[in-house]
Amino acid sequence: MSFMIPPRRSLRDVFPYQPGKSIASVQRELGLKSVIKLASNENPLGPSPRAAAAYRRQEKLLALYPEGSSPELRAALARFHRVEAESVIVGNGSDELIRLLCEAFVEPEDEVVVSQHAFIRFKQQAAMMGARVIEVPMTDWTHDLELMAKAASPRTKLVFVANPNNPTGTYNTQEEVSALLAAVPKTALVVLDEAYWHYAQSIPGYPKSLPDLVRAHENLMVLRTFSKAYGLAGLRVGYGVGDPELIGWLDRIRMPFNANLPAQVACVEALKDAAFVKRAVALNETQRALVARAMSDLGFGVGESATNFVFARSPVPGRELFKALLRQGVIVRPLDEYGLSSHVRVSTGTPAQNKTLLKALQQVLAVPA
């Protein structure tokens, strides 16, 4: 017997997303007790304590369905960003919103413009809809928004810009983003994915997207997430802010209960936990600089990063380094799927985790301590 039903044509070349390797799988496979994960840009401080406390309080309500449209979280986000609640949608991670955008707007053969080495989910998701994905070269490891604007045509439905970008860690300025918005046809939606916003927002010239740019451009959607600075990657909550008409379409096609009950409640509290976010951002700032300097001393080509990770050219092939570090109980991210086989991405850890990382790197590269 063999399975005879072909999937949709546009799915035939689809390759699955490769998430960072989990601690449990490394422990299982290599028989290691102590493993640290610096592979998925999570918050090394753990979850926002306010959010975690709210999460625990939901236990008694787990038998009930949540409210499907996350009304309280939506309202809290609207207040937080000084926009209308109708301009906000909550997703099962911002990842779900990337999917919904493609499902809502991309017909087979429509064009979707992305940058080379941009967050890979953009092109994966667009390809699933049968889009023609136009990949525009980077300049200095940064999205070239001028070239991306030139690549946009009347057939273009979506232009994805991760700002800052994962995995390169680079960002685009307000001036560049505004020029892109002025140049693309109004029939193309610009999606500004600001998953790492907290780590970049204080950089001079970094865009003020919420509420300013979104209010000024009906063809702009901004995505943010609770997975990074709030430390809630496991809850799976992201959100988007854009024109109410656009939000209405996404709302119509999302899963009826896409954000679960404890997630909705915990994220309302996370928004109030400015002290935790401040601590996370400050820790990232000092520790990322320390790791970047040490890796540079070890022979890595380290780029500037506006995020909570270091992007670096490795002195040995990325996958070899990844495997050797695994044996030392340290998980980093090789970047072959991005066409970057000489590079690795290393998330900022706690001081203790970073010490372990640097010791493991010395060992693997056989550098005398």
Ligand SMILES: Cc1ncc(COP(=O)(O)O)c(C=O)c1O
């Ligand atoms: C640029 C970018 N966008 C979106 C996401 C997805 O985040 P979420 O956990 O909200 O789905 C990530 C996750 O690493 C990311 O790096």
